[in-house]
Amino acid sequence: xxxxxxxxILVNVGRGALVDEKELVKLLVGGELGGAGLDVFEDEPEVPxxxxxxxxxxxxxxxxxxxxxxxxxxxxxVIGNMKAFFSNKPLLSQLxxxx
Numbered sequence: 452x453x454x455x456x457x458x459x460i461l462v463n464v465g466r467g468a469l470v471d472e473k474e475l476v477k478l479l480v481g482g483e484l485g486g487a488g489l490d491v492f493e494d495e496p497e498v499p500x501x502x503x504x505x506x507x508x509x510x511x512x513x514x515x516x517x518x519x520x521x522x523x524x525x526x527x528x529v530i531g532n533m534k535a536f537f538s539n540k541p542l543l544s545q546l547x548x549x550x
Contacts, residue, residue, distance in 0.1 A: 452478055460486040464513070467493040476501050479508065490514070 452461055452475060461484060463470050472493040478484035479501070486507035492498050495513070502508050516522075531543045 452484055455484055457482060458485045460484075460488065462488040464488075464490050467491040467495055472499060479505060 452459075452470075455461060461470065461475065469491075470493070475484070475487060476499050479487060486505075486509075487502075488509045488511075489502070490511040490513045498510065502510060528544060534540075535542050
């Protein structure tokens with residue numbers, strides 16, 4: 452994180468444990484890191500209070516793929532695959548496991 456420097460921004464949307472959160476807060480408070488964008492946290496649902504007051508930090512709830520659009524798309528894909536299967540047509544998302 453120190454390598455990012457005062458103009459660098461750390462973005463973590465993977466897993467909270469990927470980032471040393473205490474070190475992140477320390478660098479942000481000390482002005483050694485430019486900012487952070489986070490939607491995962493080390494001890495979810497707990498978020499370090501210091502992060503809430505920083506103008507250079509964006510916090511977001513972790514939704515992964517759980518958006519309305521993603522779920523609607525998945526429903527349509529399942530319906531399409533079922534229609535294809537019962538019509539003896541190729542599946543929309545067919546996997547070839549025997550290569």
